[in-house]
Amino acid sequence: MSEQMTLIGAVVVLAAGTYALRACGPVLRERVRLPRRAEEAMTLAAVLLLAALVGTAALTEAGGFAGWARPAGVLVGGVLAWRKVPFAVVVLAAAATAALLRLAGVP
Amino acid sequence: MSLSFIIVPMRSLYRTRRLVQGDLARDIALVLLAGGIVGVSFGAIAVGAGLPMWLPMLLSLLVFAGAAQFLFVGIIAAGGNLVAAVLAGLLVNARHVPFGFAVGDVLGSGWRRWMGTHVMIDEAVAFALAQRDADRRGAAYWVCGVGLFVCWNVGVVLGAVAGTALSDTATLGLDAAFPAVLLALVLPSLRDKATSAAALMGVVIALVATPVLPAGLPVLLALLALPIALVLRGARGRADAGEVRESACAAEPGEEASCPSR
Numbered sequence: 466m467s468e469q470m471t472l473i474g475a476v477v478v479l480a481a482g483t484y485a486l487r488a489c490g491p492v493l494r495e496r497v498r499l500p501r502r503a504e505e506a507m508t509l510a511a512v513l514l515l516a517a518l519v520g521t522a523a524l525t526e527a528g529g530f531a532g533w534a535r536p537a538g539v540l541v542g543g544v545l546a547w548r549k550v551p552f553a554v555v556v557l558a559a560a561a562t563a564a565l566l567r568l569a570g571v572p
Numbered sequence: 573m574s575l576s577f578i579i580v581p582m583r584s585l586y587r588t589r590r591l592v593q594g595d596l597a598r599d600i601a602l603v604l605l606a607g608g609i610v611g612v613s614f615g616a617i618a619v620g621a622g623l624p625m626w627l628p629m630l631l632s633l634l635v636f637a638g639a640a641q642f643l644f645v646g647i648i649a650a651g652g653n654l655v656a657a658v659l660a661g662l663l664v665n666a667r668h669v670p671f672g673f674a675v676g677d678v679l680g681s682g683w684r685r686w687m688g689t690h691v692m693i694d695e696a697v698a699f700a701l702a703q704r705d706a707d708r709r710g711a712a713y714w715v716c717g718v719g720l721f722v723c724w725n726v727g728v729v730l731g732a733v734a735g736t737a738l739s740d741t742a743t744l745g746l747d748a749a750f751p752a753v754l755l756a757l758v759l760p761s762l763r764d765k766a767t768s769a770a771a772l773m774g775v776v777i778a779l780v781a782t783p784v785l786p787a788g789l790p791v792l793l794a795l796l797a798l799p800i801a802l803v804l805r806g807a808r809g810r811a812d813a814g815e816v817r818e819s820a821c822a823a824e825p826g827e828e829a830s831c832p833s834r
Binding site for chain 2: 471473475476488490494495513515520522523531535538542547555558562567
C-alpha cells in the first residue's frame with residue numbers, strides 16, 4: 466500500500482514539474498514585453514529543437530542506432546514534404562516505408 | 573454572468589472550427605489518430621510490464637508527454653529508482669521551456685492559459701509554428717493539443733484494459749510517422765538557408781551527444797546552434813522574416829504597435 470502511495474507521489478511530482486516547465490514561457494512572456502528580435506529568436510529556438518527531435522527520434526533508440534527502417538521511412542516522408550506533397554501522404558508514406566521494410570526483414 | 577460561461581467558450585469553439593477546416597483539419601485528425609494508436613501501445617506496454625493498470629492512465633492524464641511517460645514506465649518496469657525515473661522524465665520535458673516562449677502568445681489568458689499550458693506538446697507546437705497568421709496559429713495549437721489529449725488518454729485506457737493486443741507500433745511504422753510529422757511541419761521554416769544551416773548543426777550536436785548523455789539533454793544541446801543562426805540571419809537582409817511578421821500583424825490588430833512600419 467505504501468509502495469503504491471510512493472508511486473502516485475512520483476507521478477504527481479513529475480506532473481507538477483512538467484507543468485512548471487511548460488508554464489515558464491507563457492508566464493514570463495506576460496511579464497515582459499519582448500522586442501521583435503527576441504520573439505524571432507524564440508521561434509527559431511523552437512524550430513531548432515523540433516529539428517533535433519526529428520533527427521534523434523528518426524535515428525536513435527535508447528541511446529543507440531534505431532535500425533534502417535525508421536530513418537528510411539522518415540527520409541521518404543522528408544523528400545515528399547520537400548516536394549510539397551500533401552501532409553497526409555507524407556505521414557502515411559513514412560509509416561508505410563518503415564512497415565514494409567520491416568516486413569521484408571530490414572531491422 | 574452564468575450564461576457567459578457557456579457562450580464565450582461556444583463562440584471561441586465556433587471561431588476555432590471556422591479556422592481549422594479542410595486540409596489543416598484533415599492533417600491534425602491524422603496525427604490524432606496516430607497519437608491514439610501510440611496511446612493504446614503505451615497502455616498495453618505498461619500493463620504488460622507488470623505495472624498497475626492505473627499508472628499509465630494517471631501519467632497520461634497528469635503528465636501528458638509521450639516520450640517522458642515511456643521513459644518513466646521503462647525505468648520503473650526495469651526496477652529502477654523512482655527518483656531517477658522522475659528526474660529522467662523532467663529532463664526529457666525540459667524542452668517545453670523554450671517551446672512555451674515560442675507559442676506562449678497563442679494561449680490567451682485566464683483558465684484558457686492554464687489549460688493550454690497542460691496540452692503543450694511537440695505536435696501542437698509544430699502545427700502552430702507552421703501556420704502563417706496568428707489566428708490560425710492559435711486554432712491549430714488548440715485543436716491539436718486538446719485533440720491529442722483526448723485521443724491519447726482514450727488510447728491509453730483502451731491499451732491498459734485490452735492488454736497486449738497492439739503493443740508493437742513499429743510493425744505499423746508509427747515510429748517513423750511521428751518524426752515525419754514534425755519534419756513536414758518544420759520544413760517550411762527550414763527553407764530559410766540560415767535556419768536550415770543552424771538546424772543541421774543542431775541535429776549533428778544532438779546525435780553526437782545521444783550515446784553519451786541522458787535522454788532529453790542532447791535535444792536541448794541543439795540550442796547551441798541558435799547564436800549561429802541569429803548571426804547568419806542578422807548578416808543577411810531581413811526581408812523575408814519581415815514579410816512573415818507582417819502577415820501575422822495583419823491578422824492581429826491589437827499588436828500593431830510592435831509591427832514594422834513599412
